[in-house]
Each structure stands twice: as structure tokens, then as C-alpha cells.
Amino acid sequence: xxxxxxxxxxxxxxxxxxxxxxxxxxxxxxxxxxxxxxxxxxxxxxxxxxxxxxxxxxxxxxxxxxxxxxxxxxxxxxxxxxxxxxxxxxxxxxxxxxxxxxxxxxxxxxxxxxxxxxxxxxxxxxxxxxxxxxxxxxxxxxxxxxxxxxxxxxxxxxxxxxxxxxxxxxxxxxxxxxxxxxxxxxxxxxxxxxxxxxxxxxxxxxxxxxxxxxxxxxxxxxxxxxxxxxxx
Amino acid sequence: xxxxxxxxxxxxxxxxxxxxxxxxxxxxxxxxxxxxxxxxxxxxxxxxxxxxxxxxxxxxxxxxxxxxxxxxxxxxxxxxxxxxxxxxxxxxxxxxxxxxxxxxxxxxxxxxxxxxxxxxxxxxxxxxxxxxxxxxxxxxxxxxxxxxxxxxxxxxxxxxxxxxxxxxxxxxxxxxxxxxxxxxxxxxxxxxxxxxxxxxxxxxxxxxxxxxxxxxxxxxxxxxxxxxxxxxxxxxxxxxxxxxxxxxxxxxxxxxxxxxxxxxxxxxxxxxxxxxxxxxxxxxxxxxxxxxxxxxxxxxxxxxxxxxxxxxxxxxxxxxxxxxxxxxxxxxxxxxxxxxxxxxxxxxxxxxxxxxxxxxxxxxxxxxxxxxxxxxxxxxxxxxxx
Numbered sequence: 001x002x003x004x005x006x007x008x009x010x011x012x013x014x015x016x017x018x019x020x021x022x023x024x025x026x027x028x029x030x031x032x033x034x035x036x037x038x039x040x041x042x043x044x045x046x047x048x049x050x051x052x053x054x055x056x057x058x059x060x061x062x063x064x065x066x067x068x069x070x071x072x073x074x075x076x077x078x079x080x081x082x083x084x085x086x087x088x089x090x091x092x093x094x095x096x097x098x099x100x101x102x103x104x105x106x107x108x109x110x111x112x113x114x115x116x117x118x119x120x121x122x123x124x125x126x127x128x129x130x131x132x133x134x135x136x137x138x139x140x141x142x143x144x145x146x147x148x149x150x151x152x153x154x155x156x157x158x159x160x161x162x163x164x165x166x167x168x169x170x171x172x173x174x175x176x177x178x179x180x181x182x183x184x185x186x187x188x189x190x191x192x193x194x195x196x197x198x199x200x201x202x203x204x205x206x207x208x209x210x211x212x213x214x215x216x217x218x219x220x221x222x223x224x225x226x227x228x229x230x231x232x
Numbered sequence: 233x234x235x236x237x238x239x240x241x242x243x244x245x246x247x248x249x250x251x252x253x254x255x256x257x258x259x260x261x262x263x264x265x266x267x268x269x270x271x272x273x274x275x276x277x278x279x280x281x282x283x284x285x286x287x288x289x290x291x292x293x294x295x296x297x298x299x300x301x302x303x304x305x306x307x308x309x310x311x312x313x314x315x316x317x318x319x320x321x322x323x324x325x326x327x328x329x330x331x332x333x334x335x336x337x338x339x340x341x342x343x344x345x346x347x348x349x350x351x352x353x354x355x356x357x358x359x360x361x362x363x364x365x366x367x368x369x370x371x372x373x374x375x376x377x378x379x380x381x382x383x384x385x386x387x388x389x390x391x392x393x394x395x396x397x398x399x400x401x402x403x404x405x406x407x408x409x410x411x412x413x414x415x416x417x418x419x420x421x422x423x424x425x426x427x428x429x430x431x432x433x434x435x436x437x438x439x440x441x442x443x444x445x446x447x448x449x450x451x452x453x454x455x456x457x458x459x460x461x462x463x464x465x466x467x468x469x470x471x472x473x474x475x476x477x478x479x480x481x482x483x484x485x486x487x488x489x490x491x492x493x494x495x496x497x498x499x500x501x502x503x504x505x506x507x508x509x510x511x512x513x514x515x516x517x518x519x520x521x522x523x524x525x526x527x528x529x530x531x532x533x534x535x536x537x538x539x540x541x542x543x544x545x546x547x548x549x550x551x552x553x554x555x556x557x558x559x560x561x562x563x564x565x566x567x568x569x570x571x572x573x574x575x576x577x578x579x580x581x582x583x584x585x586x587x588x589x590x591x592x593x594x595x596x597x598x599x600x601x602x603x604x605x606x607x608x609x610x611x612x613x614x615x616x617x618x
Contacts, residue, residue, distance in 0.1 A: 052611075
């Protein structure tokens with residue numbers, strides 16, 4: 001039984017510095033953030049504020065220059081590449097702005113991709129992927145290739161791929177950024193349902209106040225720091 | 233195996249490019265197989281040579297004759313097991329372009345010396361009983377459509393026949409097969425006694441001797457002993473192992489192995505560039521997808537393995553199809569080339585070398601793109617696509 005007061009994501013004193021020649025760019029500065037299990041957190045801020053960088057750190061796609069990142073009590077900032085890859089496969093579902101489906105695979109095979117890293121049999125993989133596609137309402141489009149799907153449908157496949165391994169946390173980087181209003185609303189409703197009905201912890205980067213309104217909490221980032229309240 | 237579908241799907245991404253790359257690899261391996269068969273035909277005699285056998289010829293040149301009387305003297309040298317004479321007859325059948333090797337021989341000596349000449353016992357008996365009898369290789373019989381009992385007229389510019397006609401007439405009494413793969417079946421052998429009696433000139437002389445010795449370890453010493461036996465005589469000898477003789481013969485064409493190697497090296501270097509370029513392009517085109525694979529948990533090593541597997545599949549498909557096609561074509565051409573290139577076949581060791589080359593090609597063509605895929609940083613790969 002999960003405890004909804006339990007801190008799932010604990011980012012503490014994190015700096016992320018990029019070097020461009022001799023110049024140092026401080027994308028994140030002494031950042032602290034805690035996210036409780038079962039939260040649907042919207043991460044907002046202007047371009048270049050460090051939202052995606054923070055998401056990458058939480059998702060184990062990048063490592064902080066200093067500070068700590070712990071997910072479910074497990075420090076991930078010190079893991080090596082191989083350990084981090086295995087950790088991502090077990091704990092993280094990623095939803096991208098541009099869907100990032102593999103064009104050479106149909107919807108079913110795209111959703112099965114993360115399952116290739118598990119010990120499931122081919123039949124089990126097929127069944128799991130079918131179930132995930134059913135959750136996102138695309139059960140009948142499993143043989144369609146990305147080029148045969150609308151943007152909204154592709155993003156649904158992307159979400160199915162993200163949830164098929166039943167990850168600890170779902171990280172969405174502007175999931176409605178490339179969609180029209182109607183499709184965007186459908187995707188947000190789907191994410192909301194996953195959060196409410198299945199208790200998925202979701203962190204969503206967005207520029208869109210309409211999207212952040214669906215979240216249970218919104219935090220604002222500016223110049224690599226979290227703001228105490230919504231900026232004017 | 234569960235990643236095989238992913239590897240195969242990636243290869244199907246640009247079907248035409250993949251197909252053309254596989255085709256170019258196929259052509260390279262077809263050439264590899266064909267040149268291997270040609271090399272086998274040219275140098276195969278060296279491989280087939282028997283370390284127990286020596287060739288004794290005139291010291292000046294093989295076209296200088298030796299006395300038949302040497303046979304007994306060679307036979308008395310310690311370590312010599314048997315001796316048999318040969319002569320280059322240069323028989324022409326109907327037209328000068330119908331060229332093949334024809335030799336007056338001692339039937340018993342020949343069959344004893346060359347067990348790889350496989351002749352049914354009844355035909356051997358017939359040969360011993362028929363003075364004008366000839367034993368002909370299967371390749372030659374197939375070439376001209378001859379059969380046992382046919383009478384074959386030959387003319388020799390070297391050895392005119394005495395009497396009213398200068399045409400030699402032989403009766404085919406036997407057809408021999410190769411007892412060992414690659415052995416020559418284009419020979420035409422007939423009896424020395426008939427030849428020596430009927431030739432106009434040079435009676436009592438022969439071209440060279442085949443000598444069987446008791447042990448390969450003694451071959452060098454026996455060679456020296458034979459040459460010493462005839463030192464300072466009007467017809468001094470040069471004795472060497474059958475392998476060295478065959479090697480010397482082949483080297484009249486140049487160093488075949490080096491030529492073949494040079495051609496293949498050039499071809500495979502080009503193919504390496506073609507296949508390597510295909511893999512590099514393929515990786516560049518899907519930086520984003522590789523980034524996604526890593527993001528969802530594929531390790532660096534697994535991504536390296538997937539790209540390398542694609543490279544191996546291209547090399548393996550092209551290589552296996554190329555070698556298979558070479559095998560089929562070499563077998564198809566072998567009968568018609570039997571008289572010009574006896575022993576024209578694809579030896580198993582060439583296939584093994586081909587398989588090794590497939591692995592090397594797959595690895596070398598794929599390793600750099602695979603390493604660059606492995607080193608991709610996820611955030612950067614995803615950013616590039618956005």
C-alpha cells in the first residue's frame with residue numbers, strides 16, 4: 001500500500017553546470033524539490049529556465065554537477081551509466097513533446113520496446129502492450145505505424161509505451177506542446193486519469209497554464225531556481 | 233533473439249540502400265569465391281602434390297629429353313620405390329584450339345605412381361591388353377562427348393608418326409575419375425611402348441620421370457643422389473619434389489596467390505567503405521531514436537550491440553548469398569572449364585575464410601558507427617531531434 005505522504009522524488013541542493021568553451025552556464029542552482037508519491041506536478045517556467053534539465057535529472061537521463069537526487073529513497077546521482085540505464089528501465093516512463101516513436105515499428109511494437117529489457121516472454125510482452133494500448137484507447141490501432149496515426153494518437157502510443165512497464169514515475173516533457181487544443185485536452189485527461197485512477201506520480205513540464213491547471217500542484221522555475229510563488 | 237525484430241526493422245528503414253549495400257557485399261563475396269576457385273585451379277596441383285613423389289627432368293629444361301636407360305639407374309638408388317616415365321605429346325584433336333594434356337606413359341607405372349587416378353579394374357585390364365588403348369579423364373570425355381570404344385585420331389607437331397600417315401590413332405579403353413577432389417581429369421594417357429615404336433625420332437628418350445620415394449624425409453637426399461648419379465653426363469638431371477615442380481610451373485603465370493590477394497584486398501577495402509558509410513548514415517539519421525532507446529533504459533552496450541548486429545546482418549546476408557552464388561556458379565562452370573582449369577572448384581577452406589571475412593567485415597564496418605551510437609548523450613540526442 002503506497003503512502004501518499006511519502007516523498008518519492010527528493011532533489012536536494014542540485015546544481016547543473018554546462019560548459020561552453022571557457023564559459024560556465026549554471027542551468028540549475030542550489031535547487032531543492034520534493035514530490036510526493038501520487039502527485040501530478042506541473043513544472044512551469046520560461047524557455048531556458050531549466051525545466052527540462054531538472055526533468056532529465058529526475059529521470060536519470062543526466063547527472064547533477066553537485067547535490068543529490070533520490071527517487072523512492074534511492075540515490076541515483078551516483079549510479080554509473082549501466083546502473084542508471086537499468087534503473088530507468090525499471091522506474092521511469094517518459095513522454096516526449098514530439099512523441100519520439102520509432103517510425104519503423106508499429107504501435108504495438110513501439111509499446112513493447114521497454115519490455116524487451118525485461119524477462120517477459122514474447123506472448124507476455126504482446127499482452128502487456130495490448131493492455132497499455134487499451135488504456136490509452138488505441139487497442140484497435142496496434143498494427144498502425146506512426147506515420148498512419150494523428151499527432152494525438154501518436155502521443156497516446158507514447159503514453160502507452162511510458163506506462164507499459166508500470167514505472168514508479170511518469171515524466172512528461174511538454175506532452176501537449178505539439179498538439180492542437182482538442183488533442184491536447186484528451187492527452188491531459190488521460191494523464192489525469194492515470195494519476196487519479198492508477199495513482200501514477202507524474203511530473204509534467206509545460207508552458208501552458210491550461211495544462212498545468214490539470215495538475216495537483218504547480219511549481220515555477222526561473223533562471224535555474226524554484227520560485228516561491230507564481231511569477232507575475 | 234528478442235532484439236532481432238528491432239535490428240531487422242532498422243535495416244528495412246531504407247530498403248533500397250540496405251539492398252544495394254547487401255548487393256555490393258554479395259558481389260565482393262562472389263568475386264572472392266570465384267577468384268578462390270581460379271586460384272585453386274592454378275595452384276591446386278601444389279596442394280595435391282604428394283610429398284613422396286619426385287619429378288626428375290633434364291637440368292637445362294623440361295623440353296630436353298632424358299634417356300629411357302636412366303630408369304633402371306634411378307630405380308637402383310636407395311630409397312627409390314618406383315620410377316615411371318612421361319613425355320609431353322602435345323596431341324591435337326581435329327583443331328589446334330582443342331588443346332589438352334596428352335602423355336605416353338607406362339600404364340602400370342602410372343597407375344601405381346598416381347593412386348588419385350581412379351580407373352575400374354576391367355578398364356585397367358583392357359588398357360594392358362590394348363596396345364593403342366588410351367585412358368582419358370572424365371573432364372575430357374565430357375568435353376568432346378567421347379565414350380569407351382571411340383577411336384580418337386591425334387596429330388602431334390612434336391612427335392610425327394612414322395609410316396604412311398602422321399596421324400596417331402587411339403582407342404579409348406578407359407575413363408578415369410579424380411580420386412581426390414580437385415585432381416585433374418583432363419588428361420589423355422596412352423601406352424609408351426606403342427608410342428616409342430611408332431615415333432619417327434627420339435626413340436628411347438623420355439621427357440621426365442616420376443619417382444616414388446620411401447619417405448618424404450628422404451626426398452631431399454634422394455633428389456641429390458639422383459642428380460649426382462647423372463652429374464657430368466650429356467643429360468644431367470634436376471630432381472625436385474612434385475610440389476616444388478608444380479609451384480615452379482604455376483609461377484610461370486606470376487605469383488597467383490599475391491595477385492588474387494591484391495585484387496580481393498582492393499575489392500574488400502571498397503566494400504568496407506560502402507558498408508561503413510551505410511552504417512554511419514544509418515546511425516546519423518536516427519540519433520533521436522537511439523537517444524529514445526537509451527532514455528527508456530537501453531544500456532550503452534546494448535545500443536552498441538544493436539548497431540553492430542545490423543552491420544553483421546548486412547555482411548552476413550551479402551556474404552552468405554555471395555558465397556552460395558559463387559558455389560553454384562563455380563559448379564556450373566566447372567565442367568566447361570575442366571580442360572583449361574582442371575581442379576576449378578571452391579575449396580572448403582575458401583568458404584571458411586569467407587565466413588571469417590563476413591565477421592571481420594561486419595565488425596570493421598559497424599564498429600565506428602556503433603561506438604558513436606554508444607557514446608551518444610541522451611539529453612543531447614533528444615535535443616538534436618527537437
